[in-house]
Amino acid sequence: MSARSSQTPGHVIAPSLLIGTMAVGLAVGMDSLGFWHALDERATAWTARLGDGMRDVPAMWVLLLTVVSAYALPLLMLSSPQWWRRVVLWCSLLMVTVAWLPVLALASWKLPPCMPLVALLWSGLCALIYAQRHRLPCEMPVVSSKSSARKVKEVAVLSAPEKSASES
Numbered sequence: 001m002s003a004r005s006s007q008t009p010g011h012v013i014a015p016s017l018l019i020g021t022m023a024v025g026l027a028v029g030m031d032s033l034g035f036w037h038a039l040d041e042r043a044t045a046w047t048a049r050l051g052d053g054m055r056d057v058p059a060m061w062v063l064l065l066t067v068v069s070a071y072a073l074p075l076l077m078l079s080s081p082q083w084w085r086r087v088v089l090w091c092s093l094l095m096v097t098v099a100w101l102p103v104l105a106l107a108s109w110k111l112p113p114c115m116p117l118v119a120l121l122w123s124g125l126c127a128l129i130y131a132q133r134h135r136l137p138c139e140m141p142v143v144s145s146k147s148s149a150r151k152v153k154e155v156a157v158l159s160a161p162e163k164s165a166s167e168s
Contacts, residue, residue, distance in 0.1 A: 010134025012078045019130065020071035023123035027066050027115045040112035047105040057104065057111045069093060070119040074127035081138045086131055090124035 030036065047054050073093050077086040097116050104111045 007133065007135045010078070010130065010136045012075065012137065015130050016071065016075040016078055016127070019074040019123050019126040020067075022126065023070040023119040024067055026122050027070070027119040028063070030118065031115045036114040036118075040114050043101070043113050044105075044110040047101075047110050050105060050108070054105075054108050054110050057109050062112060062115055065097075066116045066119045069097065069116055070123045073120060073123045074130075077124065077127040078131055078136060079138055081136070083128070083132065086128055090120075090128065093124070094120055 073090065076089050080086055080089060094117065097120060098113065101111055101113055
């Protein structure tokens with residue numbers, strides 16, 4: 001028996017909701033404690049060189065970005081088969097989030113990046129660990145095409161109406 005088949009069956013929706021909630025709670029809690037205000041200031045300091053009038057992204061938009069990314073990433077990761085695809089999704093979302101910093105800076109907005117990044121890091125790590133320890137629906141063995149084609153043919157033969165002698 002392989003190690004993969006001895007794992008407990010996993011789910012997608014409930015763990016995604018729980019992982020996203022933990023990630024948002026961690027990010028919001030650390031932000032409210034002021035854990036990375038200095039790091040946020042250093043990350044956005046270079047945008048001050050673009051000129052006067054740099055505006056801060058409203059806190060509600062930063063929170064919305066954090067919540068959406070924290071819930072969407074585990075949902076995507078747990079819906080994807082194979083660990084390398086999950087890692088690619090995780091790294092891609094991290095890079096897209098970081099790539100928004102210069103884009104918003106060109107539009108005269110300063111986005112504090114730490115809260116969304118921490119939520120993405122935590123939710124991605126938790127989803128990766130969950131996926132390694134559970135057998136997810138997207139990784140269940142698929143019935144071979146030969147046996148399913150044979151079953152379809154048998155069903156078609158059994159359900160075909162018989163010709164009567166008067167029709168012939």
